[in-house]
Amino acid sequence: MVTVVDVRAVQRRTIRVLIGAQMVFAVVMAMASPVAALLAQQITGSAGLAGLAQVATVAGGMLASVPLAEFTARRGRRLGVAAGYLVGAVGAAAVVLGGVVASYPLLFAGALLTGTAVAAGLQARFAATDLVEPERRGRAIGTVVWASTIGGVVGPSLAGPSDSASALLGLPQFTGPFLVIGAGLVLTAAATFVWLRPDPLLLARSLRGETHDPRGQGVMRTARALAGNPAARRSLVAIAVVHAVMVSVMNMASLHLHHGGSTLRVVGFAISVHLAGMFLLAPVFGWLSDRIGGRRVLALGLLLLLASAAVLQSTSGHDTGLVMGGLLLLGLGWSAGFVAGSSLLTASVDEELRPRAQGFSDLLMQAAAAAGGLLAGSVVEFWGYPWLARISAVPVALVAIWYLLAARRGTARA
Template sequence: MLDSAAIDVRAVQRRTIRVLLGTQIIFAVVMAMASPVTALLVQDFTHSPTLAGLAQAATIAGGVLAAVPLAELTVRRGRRVGVTSGYLVAGIGAATVVIGGVVETFLLVLLGTTLVGAAVAAGLQARFAATDLAEPDQRGRAIGIVVWASTFGGVAGPLLAGPSDSLARAIGLPEFTGPFLVIGLGLALSATAAHLWLRPDPLLLSRSLADSANHPIKTSKLRPTLRILARTPEARRAVIAVAVVHAVMVSGMNMASLHLHHGGESLEVVGAAISVHLAGMFLLSPLFGWLVDRFGARGILGLGLALLMLACGILQTTHGNSVTGIMVGLVVLGLGWSAGFVAGSALLTGSVEESARPHAQGVSDLLMQLAAAAAAFPAGAVLDAWGYPWLARLIAIPVLLVAIHLAVSARRIRPANNQN
């Protein structure tokens, strides 16, 4: 049992945020290389675009598969063990990808990329670790600061792919395996930092402060947690909103890249479009976190949904492959995701009792990633059949439905319950 009386909780929270910032920056930088390099590696020795796409999808699947087990481990052992374990498993996966590339065995690469997905689950969990010791009126800022660290991934990550690949070839490794060496080393570094410095464990300390000895934390599985979320209206709304916000962002971003590429734009233009989108996603997340704390999570979630609707409106006008229109739309799409993601995460944290939070957070991340994966398949078909403007119109529908539900439900909640 932690001696909570002898601990300066504010100092621990500041230390926790610093450690999470460091681990998230490293995580974001190295993981930015994973998806594009995976496709290139598999394509190189299988000559199959289908298998290359399958290997890319395996990382998403790995994140989905790891979400609930990591939440369960977190409940039992704390945030430090949960985050560290996710990064270590992913580091092993990166090493497996390198071995699979050396022996040119697709199944090994597939296994490795699936394990790498555990880092995605751990990285998502890190934003919730920032809230364990935060005051209720500072949770938004805590989440926003950790999300902001991912900015570095979009900027620095792709720049490391070329040099790391050149280094790997210099020591006799196959082309495209070098980035996975860097990914493995970076994740090992993040795991080590979390293991050494994420202490006292924020979740365990939070429990100690709440006198959890008198209220034991019970382990739970997926179905009981889903029942808890279903019985808690505000938590249910938060989970649905985060899932929709993430799925719409992923569909709009990924298909914009294909739309530009099919329209004959260069890779430089495509890269620039994605870069401005990533800037919209991450750069202002601390601001949105502050707004959540100042005006309430529900209000900023509504702002995020409104920005997503505006983005869809801009993108649906991009007939004739308007690069400027697409870039503006992608920036607004990123801003909408940022506001909705930060606010939805804070709303979920504030609406579930402490003993159920880690499970609820893990299930939310699971559903969020499943929603994004499920949206990716029809998005491609819509793009091929009707074009990108129609995709923008269709993905606006779930955003509008969530916004209407949020507005209607607000009338049934007393103003005091709107603050999180």
């Protein structure tokens, strides 16, 4: 008996599950890095060790990207994404235990494991593309990215109530948020495992007549394939540059405003404006990618980033309105570039290589952001925030020139 699958119905269900899981994930993970830093400082009394704990979740996401993509390629999106969330929940429990026994190594290891959930959250956007028609790929990615909006709004405000809950349970200060993080990640893992059926990646393979992962050689085969694919190389670099510039300029903006005398409330509002730019219009940029092409929307994103740099390089910390305007442009530029770049990457590689290629992209993107963040601090310390804005424009302009030259040669793929 042949079972007829309504692919569009499965895709709609997939999108609904991903949106719900991404909302919960974004809310709880918004607390992870800042609270890990506070807990680490309480245990050690060292600002340096606290800073390491703060970046541990990012480092964990970076380290988990390729292994999680490899697991996904072999076992499917449902198990891959759910496993990433579940490992993250184990990490959150380890952080709580580290706080209870006042062990910094255990806290740091837990924060690294919690970062696995970051890798799963990033790869969730690609799960939306496995069954979608090519002309709707951008919208699918943009919709899942948009679901993270609530995390930027609600997530940080949960830290205080969550910490109060830890006191009621007799736990040390700053462990409560990680209890909530662990519970939220268990919930997202369970929802993904139970409801992401049929698995979109495995179903897409079966519809192509494949019954297993056709590229069993894994990581090295993927690396060689990406190295020999000009369109994929451009997409990988574009996503990495867009993300690294956004993270570097955004992270130092709070310091820039603080030096100018802005209150914490003003700084928080400025970051909220930036987050609104990042997420609210993601579905619009996805729709535009489908209508006018990913390269044009990527170009729009690069232009918005350059406009942001032009605004921010002329500001002092006292220019609150201009800084907020620049951060809004920065968020919009990231949104357009991230959604369009992800769509271009997916289109540039064969279906069987996509999960691994997407994992490589997340690895490169997070590594670039980490490096950019470290360099940004030194630039601001020695030359000031306006110079960071000016320097950030350089890689953006180089990517734009690269795409322009490729388009003129007629080798770029839409």
